[in-house]
Amino acid sequence: MDLYGIVEEISFISDKEKTMIFIRLFGSPSITRDGTPLTFPFKKVEALAYLLTSPGRHDRRRLAHLLWPDKDEERSLKNLRNALYRLRVTLPKNAVLSKEGRVFLSPDGVKTELEFMENLSSLPERDLRRMGQPFLDGFSLDDGEEFNRWTQERRDTLRKRYLDEVISEAQKAGEKGDDARATSLLQNALSAAPWDEEIARELMKSLKRKGNLPKVVATYTEFSKTLRDEMGLDPSPATVDLYRSIFRTMDVPSEETDERYHIELPRSDRDLLETLSVFGTATSLEDLEACSNQNGKNLEESALRLEEKGLISLSRSSKSALALRINSSQLERSLYESISPFKRALIHRKILKLKTPCSIWTFSPPEDCRNLIRHSDNGGSLEDRISTRIRYLRLLSIGLCQGYPPIADPILIKLEEDGVSHSDIDDLTISIRDLLGRLETGYGGDRIPQQRRMFTCLSGFHSVWKGLIDQGKAELELALEKSVEAEDHETASEALCGLCLMAIRLSDRRAIGDYSEMLLQKGKDNPLTRALCYRLQGENANGKDPQKAIDLTERAMAEIENLRASGFGYTAMEAMVWGGMSAMAMETGEFGESERCLRKGLSRLIGGGIRHGRWIFHSALAYIAWKKSDVKSMSDEAAKAKESVDEVIYGDLGILYNGIQALAAAAGGQSREEVNCHIGRARFSASWLNGENRTVQFLKEVEKKLKS
Known part of the structure; x- marks a missing residue:
């Protein structure tokens, strides 16, 4: 029975007085009552329902912060009470429960798609593919940065869980010789992560074992197009080499033997193809005209003839402008190699001057x-x-x-x-x-x-x-x-x-x-330089002249805001300024405000898709959690910092990161050797500093804590 059938069966076997709520979380989300979609008076009421689908019982303050991060605690909790009331009115009686200040959904009256994550391999093809869609795809709050950040983190976690299980099942199927099953699973995995080269390569290998060479070509072509169109990248050498090796080791037709690539072409058409092959990427007509031997009208006529023959197609350049691209990588490579070295060098030279x-x-x-x-x-x-x-x-x-x-x-x-x-x-x-x-x-x-x-x-x-x-x-x-x-x-x-x-x-x-x-x-x-200088001077004034520090940091933020208003996104720089504001609040012991600034900066990085610097924010949040004696939150943030940490850390950030990792290792029951390793790195980082600062004091506290 498929996923939809299971849901229908659950509804039918329910008690007559009971109604069944089903929450769809993957792809476009929805909440149904006995199969009928529900509507909510406000979007945040629906968002609250999705928050409650996470495992466990939920702290009211945490829920309030996720939905109303810009409100003070009293106001946000009041808003939460109103939202809970409206949610309870919309859902059946006792669907939303509360105990000891924590809120959760009734396991008897509410079912969610998360239950099917426990055994993905048992799902039929259609449902398995749908479970690979993004969590809460297309659902977000316009003024809910914290909720959107939570959504993205949850989305990343569930996608990884999905891919890990599906790829594991595909490997098991391949080991049993069930290439059809392995191929099906890998196709689902690639649908969920269309940019993942490792999955694409495994799928190509599986298709090769089945002897489905046309599908190998289609997979490689589609994957290459996805990389180029969405990321402006070409497949890695490992992927290209695998693709070539599949055809080198098998006596079968490949794209290179396609008859349409061997037809006679007019000189003007071939010149256009040769110029495109040297560009090696999607190219606008204007750029082609500047680097080829044709004028605009002749170039357009050649492009139309080549498009009719299926040799080129309309694509987008790295700057999202409409552009032409050769459809076959084999044809592109063959043309490039056939051009005389002198002509090739001339075209390269023209492109270099143009670009x-x-x-x-x-x-x-x-x-x-x-x-x-x-x-x-x-x-x-x-x-x-x-x-x-x-x-x-x-x-x-x-x-x-x-x-x-x-x-x-x-x-x-x-x-x-x-x-x-x-x-x-x-x-x-x-x-x-x-x-x-x-x-x-x-x-x-x-x-x-x-x-x-x-x-x-x-x-x-x-x-x-x-x-x-x-x-x-x-x-x-x-x-x-x-x-x-x-x-x-x-x-x-x-x-x-x-x-x-x-x-x-x-x-x-x-x-x-x-x-x-x-x-x-x-x-x-330069506004970026001004923003950086104000941020630095603000940090320098921190602890000596608090008001001056705040004024300078606000000037830095104003420069960033002006850039954003002008259409320029510099999320990493903006996050740095939020980090500066957090440091100022921390200096005066205002840990609540410091945490708010850190989460604001982190949400900017996550919302902007920027990974740089996230580990710094997670380490600082772990430090605040430690100061609050919240060991679980400290360990969670330390784990996130470890996932995204840079290759080399030294100085004050090295002390902070390694001190936090030492505490988390101790709290997690890891060996004394592991704990001491982080302490040693923290001490080494401290040896670079000119005098003591907050991080050095933190290291002393950590060592004292660990000794006790």
Whole structure:
């Protein structure tokens, strides 16, 4: 029997006086009473019902905070009482129960889809696919940031649970030789996570075992299109290699043998295809005209003929503009390899000139940066190869090494999804040093002084983040000195940002004050720089002049708000300011206000899809929970911090993170060795600080607590 049949059967076997409430949570949510959809007087009443579907009994204050986070406790609890009254009126009698101040749904009168998560493998195909849809898909509150954050966290948890069980079942089916079952399960998993390359590869392997080569092609093509259209990315080399190997190892037709790719084409049509193959991505007609040998009208006519033959299709570029793309990756690769090296280099050169931003300080999505490097390697000068790599290095260094990078949200999300690491920065740095050495050998003199200064600055930035303080400081100060001499204010500002980051991590108040004042002078025309400086100066005033600290932080928030009102999203920077407000409240012992600010900043990051810096907020929330003697909440927040922590931590954040992890390890009954490991790391982080601060005091309290 399928899911719908089970629900109907539950309704029929209920007592005559009883009515059955069923809550659908996956996909578009709904609440039905004996199969009839219910309507609610206010959206927050319906939202309350969905909150109550979570396991356990729910604290009233927690529910009130999730639905009315901007209200004081008295007002939010009053609103909750009204909402509970309206929910009880809408649902059958005794569907919503309350005991000892906690609220929950009656297990007898209310059923939810969560019950079917316990045994997904028993569900038929249709219901299994639906259970893979997002939790509360499309349901949100316009003024409910905390509820929306809860929804996203719950959605992520349930999606992971779904994928883990479905993939596990697929592996079991594959081991038993049941490739049909394994394929069906993997198709459901890929529907739930259409960007997951590991699932896509497993599905392709399963289809290969079944001998369904056309479906392998369809799966790869659709997966590639999803990555390109939604994320502006191409499949990883591992996925491409697997796809190629499937056809190399089997004597069967593939896309490469499709007859339509071998028909004779007019010279103009082939020229368009060849130009598209060099671009290697969805490309607008304007860009094609600039880099091909055709004018606009002839180009349009060629595009129409090729579309009719099914060789190209209309897509969207990384900037969401309408663009053309070759339908087959095999055809694209074959065309690229067939072009003469001279023509290929000419097209690469044209594309490089067309696509290269005016300034090396422009942030571009990672895929665009890599494409620029590819074009420079195939048709650019040595200077082009250096400049394109420095641009990518800047994106990686600032994106990975700064907890709150001043990068616009869409680009930052692309970077996070890209899976790059600090080792990628190391590899890129080595490559640039090699090219700079060749430039000196070939030309002599300093042909790209600005790029050299930026490279020195970024190298220092990365050294600081890795904990090589002396080396990083020397590189940053050298970049600053050279930039000031050359009146290169942009690079000087960049170097000062790195020095400020170093001063923050070391809690060096004097350095924070000096560097932020210099930075404000150099970058006063940049609202992001102003916001950062006000935030730094506010932190510096915290504990000495509380009112000044608040005023400066509010000025920082005003700059961020102006950017958002202008259509620019810098969620990470905004979260940083909320973190500053939390620190000020914590300094005066106002832990409730501090927690509110932390949750506000965290909800911004979660709502904006930004992962950078979440671990800092979770660690700080764990600290507050510890101060309140709430061990469970502390352990929960510590676990979340551990999931999203950056690769390298030192300084004050290293103390906070490792101190919290030590407490959580002790509370969870882990070994003394594990606890001591975190304490040792915290002490090592403390050795960098210039004097004591709140985190050092916290470490002393932790050690005292653990000894007792």
